Amino acid sequence: MQSTPRQTTRGPTFSHRVLLLFERLSANRAAAKLVYSSSVVFFLFIVITPAIAGIVAQLATLPNLSLTVDVSLRMRNAVVSSFIVGLVVSSLDVVAGIPLAWLIVRRRSRWTTVLDSMADIPFVIPTVALGFSILEFWSGPTGISQMLGDGPVVSAGMVLIMLLHFAFSFPVIVRVMVGELLNYRETFEVAARTLGASAFTAVRTVTLPILRPAILAAFLLALARSLSETGATIVVAGTFENGVVFVRNARDASLSAAVTIASLVLIVTSLLVFAAIKITVPRFRFAPLKVWPRLERELSRSTVAMARNISSLLVFAIFVLLPCLFIAFPAVEAVASGVLGEAFASAGPWTNYWSSMLLSYLVAVLATCINIAFGLPIALLISRNRFGRQSTRILDSLVDLPIIVPSLALGVSLSFFWGNMGALPEFWVLVLAHTTITYSYFVRAMAAAIQGIPVELEDAAKTLGAMPLRVFRKVTLPLTKYSLLSGAILVFTRSVDETGATSAVSKALKTAPVLLVEWIRGTVAVTPAERALGVGFLVLTSFLALVALRLIAFRKEKT
Amino acid sequence: MSKRFGKIVALDRVSFNMQSGEYLCVLGPTGSGKTTLLRLIAGLLKPDEGEISFDGKSVNNIDAHNRNAVYVPQQYALFPHLTVLNNVAFGPLSRGKSENEALEIASKTLEIVRLAWRGQSYPNELSGGMQQRVALARGLASGASLLLLDEPLGALDARLRLELRHRLREMVKEAGFTAVHVTHDRDEAMSVADQILVLKRGRIQDQGPPRRIYVRPAGIFVANLIGGANIIEGVVESASVDSCTIRVRGGTTIHSPPAGIAMNQPVVISLRKESIEISNQGLQRGNALKGKIQAVRFLGNSREYLVRQANGDIIALRRFQEGFEPAFQIGESVTIVFQKDDVMTFAYPPQGLRKELEIE
Numbered sequence: 001m002q003s004t005p006r007q008t009t010r011g012p013t014f015s016h017r018v019l020l021l022f023e024r025l026s027a028n029r030a031a032a033k034l035v036y037s038s039s040v041v042f043f044l045f046i047v048i049t050p051a052i053a054g055i056v057a058q059l060a061t062l063p064n065l066s067l068t069v070d071v072s073l074r075m076r077n078a079v080v081s082s083f084i085v086g087l088v089v090s091s092l093d094v095v096a097g098i099p100l101a102w103l104i105v106r107r108r109s110r111w112t113t114v115l116d117s118m119a120d121i122p123f124v125i126p127t128v129a130l131g132f133s134i135l136e137f138w139s140g141p142t143g144i145s146q147m148l149g150d151g152p153v154v155s156a157g158m159v160l161i162m163l164l165h166f167a168f169s170f171p172v173i174v175r176v177m178v179g180e181l182l183n184y185r186e187t188f189e190v191a192a193r194t195l196g197a198s199a200f201t202a203v204r205t206v207t208l209p210i211l212r213p214a215i216l217a218a219f220l221l222a223l224a225r226s227l228s229e230t231g232a233t234i235v236v237a238g239t240f241e242n243g244v245v246f247v248r249n250a251r252d253a254s255l256s257a258a259v260t261i262a263s264l265v266l267i268v269t270s271l272l273v274f275a276a277i278k279i280t281v282p283r284f285r286f287a288p289l290k291v292w293p294r295l296e297r298e299l300s301r302s303t304v305a306m307a308r309n310i311s312s313l314l315v316f317a318i319f320v321l322l323p324c325l326f327i328a329f330p331a332v333e334a335v336a337s338g339v340l341g342e343a344f345a346s347a348g349p350w351t352n353y354w355s356s357m358l359l360s361y362l363v364a365v366l367a368t369c370i371n372i373a374f375g376l377p378i379a380l381l382i383s384r385n386r387f388g389r390q391s392t393r394i395l396d397s398l399v400d401l402p403i404i405v406p407s408l409a410l411g412v413s414l415s416f417f418w419g420n421m422g423a424l425p426e427f428w429v430l431v432l433a434h435t436t437i438t439y440s441y442f443v444r445a446m447a448a449a450i451q452g453i454p455v456e457l458e459d460a461a462k463t464l465g466a467m468p469l470r471v472f473r474k475v476t477l478p479l480t481k482y483s484l485l486s487g488a489i490l491v492f493t494r495s496v497d498e499t500g501a502t503s504a505v506s507k508a509l510k511t512a513p514v515l516l517v518e519w520i521r522g523t524v525a526v527t528p529a530e531r532a533l534g535v536g537f538l539v540l541t542s543f544l545a546l547v548a549l550r551l552i553a554f555r556k557e558k559t
Numbered sequence: 560m561s562k563r564f565g566k567i568v569a570l571d572r573v574s575f576n577m578q579s580g581e582y583l584c585v586l587g588p589t590g591s592g593k594t595t596l597l598r599l600i601a602g603l604l605k606p607d608e609g610e611i612s613f614d615g616k617s618v619n620n621i622d623a624h625n626r627n628a629v630y631v632p633q634q635y636a637l638f639p640h641l642t643v644l645n646n647v648a649f650g651p652l653s654r655g656k657s658e659n660e661a662l663e664i665a666s667k668t669l670e671i672v673r674l675a676w677r678g679q680s681y682p683n684e685l686s687g688g689m690q691q692r693v694a695l696a697r698g699l700a701s702g703a704s705l706l707l708l709d710e711p712l713g714a715l716d717a718r719l720r721l722e723l724r725h726r727l728r729e730m731v732k733e734a735g736f737t738a739v740h741v742t743h744d745r746d747e748a749m750s751v752a753d754q755i756l757v758l759k760r761g762r763i764q765d766q767g768p769p770r771r772i773y774v775r776p777a778g779i780f781v782a783n784l785i786g787g788a789n790i791i792e793g794v795v796e797s798a799s800v801d802s803c804t805i806r807v808r809g810g811t812t813i814h815s816p817p818a819g820i821a822m823n824q825p826v827v828i829s830l831r832k833e834s835i836e837i838s839n840q841g842l843q844r845g846n847a848l849k850g851k852i853q854a855v856r857f858l859g860n861s862r863e864y865l866v867r868q869a870n871g872d873i874i875a876l877r878r879f880q881e882g883f884e885p886a887f888q889i890g891e892s893v894t895i896v897f898q899k900d901d902v903m904t905f906a907y908p909p910q911g912l913r914k915e916l917e918i919e
Contacts, residue, residue: 018657027622460636462623463601464701466653474649478640 026469040395047436048398051405054413055267058260062108064441065257071250075262078246079269082406085158085242086226089165093222094215096166096319097173104174105181106323116178119316123171124542126497128513131232132520133327134164141330156238161555164236165229167320169222176218180211191367199300201291216281220274227270228406230501231513235520244408244500251504263409274404331536334529343533349526353534357541359444363427364495367434371442371491372484377444380472384455401464403440410437418505426506435502438491445487449480493545497540512538560609562595569595571761574609577737577754579704582750584730586784587758588918593741596758597707600651600739601630613705619770622651628705633713635694637682643693644669644678650701668700669693671730687715689721695727699734706731706738711784712747720744724751745785756780779905780915783828789830789874792912795822803904809870812847815902834901835876837864837886837893845898850874852891862886864896 192202250258602623651661765777793807850866908915
């Protein structure tokens with residue numbers, strides 16, 4: 001027999017009344033319009049416009065700019081290298097990442113769940129730390145060159161950049177593909193198999209083509225990251241220059257004309273390349289009709305599958321996992337050598353370090369809060385098409401803008417814009433820059449989650465008497481809780497990680513990664529132990545964020 | 560009211576009245592606009608033209624949450640993250656009742672649908688039939704007065720559908736609700752409705768109590784939809800004050816009640832299978848046609864005989880209470896007879912018979 005809770009009837013409490021007031025407000029058309037339009041205004045004027053206006057302002061100064069011949073040659077080479085590196089690395093990532101994702105999804109076990117979490121590691125370690133770790137691993141005296149004898153295996157330069165980008169874009173591919181494969185209905189493959197296709201043929205001719213949009217999306221994400229990443233790239237670049245490194249060097253050398261032109265070129269070319277890929281590849285209808293039955297049956301054998309799994313695990317271990325985790329060694333050594341006391345006493349270079357860390361986390365928290373507050377209504381708009389078909393589509397494409405454009409170039413434009421505006425203190429420009437760059441992550445995560453809730457649920461709730469705020473609080477939000485949290489954590493970690501725009505925007509203030517880049521490159525004199533420890537602390541705090549995310553996810557799976 | 564989605568006219572000048580406490584079934588094939596109609600009444604859509612009123616007052620400008628009309632979608636839309644009890648309590652809570660009151664009401668309503676014992680379960684733990692009852696309970700508990708059910712039995716298997724349709728009507732009537740029940744199943748509509756509204760492609764084809772619609776349908780589409788009918792094409796040969804003579808293919812004539820259609824106009828005749836008898840003794844009363852038995856089908860409680868006429872038309876008839884053996888054999892020559900009053904005559908549809916009878 002159902003027992004109802006026995007409570008003495010109390011009148012509505014104060015908080016209850018306030019809540020009711022807000023609920024009634026939410027039903028008010030004017031109030032709802034106000035909330036939505038202020039979010040749109042925020043998006044357009046704080047996120048999009050400064051970026052675009054900055055770019056336009058830069059363009060306006062173009063006629064007065066000139067480059068010497070060799071500088072412009074350098075610039076051209078640098079930009080081209082960016083794209084070469086990006087395209088090569090993203091392709092390699094796709095080729096290496098898909099088998100691993102396949103392994104994780106199709107062979108579900110305790111071990112593959114562990115593997116799944118491990119694949120996230122490069123994503124969570126701040127890229128600066130990643131750069132340092134990879135630098136030490138491949139070319140440092142304590143790295144694998146220790147085993148192989150003379151000299152660094154891979155010195156700083158293009159190949160090292162490729163290794164770096166391969167490592168940190170890897171989790172992107174794996175995440176996207178694991179998600180897609182989990183949703184993928186095996187019925188198609190089963191149908192193909194029962195029609196006589198071997199496993200290899202079925203996957204090649206049925207599964208992969210169906211997953212093509214996801215593969216393309218993952219590729220583009222990896223490409224975006226590769227083009228955009230600044231901190232770690234600078235660390236491992238040595239004398240080689242890709243687009244981003246060039247801009248940085250030009251800035252250090254006070255070649256402002258080169259900075260302006262190069263960042264513009266990067267922005268324009270990124271947009272063009274992305275648009276080109278997005279438009280042409282889906283049109284590319286290649287239906288693989290040719291089948292080689294005997295060869296493919298051979299390839300379907302379990303020995304081949306095992307070989308494939310082993311090789312993808314090896315690739316993952318050697319090129320991704322170990323280089324990322326390598327940071328642990330110097331860090332532990334540093335602790336052993338007693339630098340810890342100095343660090344906590346905030347002596348010497350550590351004073352700046354801790355203030356930088358504080359700054360980083362403060363900016364991250366602010367950026368996260370602002371993005372949640374202004375991003376939620378936009379996510380609602382996009383996913384529920386409240387704005388009308390056309391406007392929603394435009395809004396949708398605009399939201400992706402900050403990701404496509406390399407953050408350093410974006411930072412240059414932003415500092416142009418806000419610099420000309422004058423009044424805003426550097427701290428707030430920094431916060432706005434971080435908010436802009438991380439904006440898309442939250443909105444995308446929330447929009448996808450909201451779209452996953454059938455509209456019927458909200459309709460039923462409405463006709464049961466629930467006003468819009470109540471529908472959101474009691475139906476939409478509980479069902480998207482997980483995505484909200486992971487969106488927020490994505491924003492937070494990305495902000496802590498952010499180097500490119502930060503170094504462009506702020507002259508006086510230095511966030512932790514920017515400071516660490518200086519430590520690693522030697523522009524600020526620190527001992528190797530201090531360097532290792534500094535990086536280690538940053539990694540530790542980010543790691544805690546990953547643990548928090550996993551705990552939340554685990555709790556969700558339990559319900 | 561009318562409703563358009565871009566170029567598609569979902570509802571075209573649909574207009575009807577309902578009484579309080581009435582159980583109205585909206586019957587129509589897919590794409591006929593049934594769901595659109597429901598959503599318009601619920602306030603989830605706004606009509607392009609026309610007005611909706613409850614109790615004489617226009618509700619066009621009232622939002623869904625204030626309309627007191629509960630919409631129960633086909634998939635029930637039970638909130639997956641709330642228990643059954645909390646699902647049912649959602650309505651009263653949203654309308655401002657205190658938590659205690661809401662849970663009281665929820666418990667009581669769950670008692671009515673006999674699911675109080677599953678109050679702490681989650682929707683995905685219940686069977687389809689139970690979920691339907693919870694969805695209904697949620698609607699009943701909400702304090703609304705109008706229940707809008709979108710194919711409430713659609714997600715259930717055939718046997719459950721038969722069992723639950725009457726229980727559904729009982730519970731709605733007990734609670735004193737007015738209900739609009741949308742379905743594509745004509746037997747369902749016939750057995751539970753006070754009134755049936757037949758929709759096709761956004762237009763009302765007929766409206767009335769089940770009996771009237773069955774016996775005197777407003778058009779050939781409704782006649783065909785509502786009950787198995789023979790459809791014969793013909794031309795009016797002569798019309799008098801108490802009967803109408805129709806000439807069909809091959810020269811035979813059929814007499815029907817006056818249809819108000821002029822001479823030499825094409826018509827369509829509808830004849831229900833159960834109103835035809837086979838008489839071998841030449842007893843001619845009303846209409847009589849000669850033919851040969853082409854096929855016999857056993858349907859359990861009845862047998863269906865397909866009789867092929869001289870002109871090639873095949874007429875199907877049903878005989879109930881036959882014995883173990885069929886009364887007539889394949890190939891037998893028989894005379895089929897039917898009353899003049901059982902013949903339904905309609906004007907020939909302008910876009911052609913096939914188009915008119917199309918389900919989609």
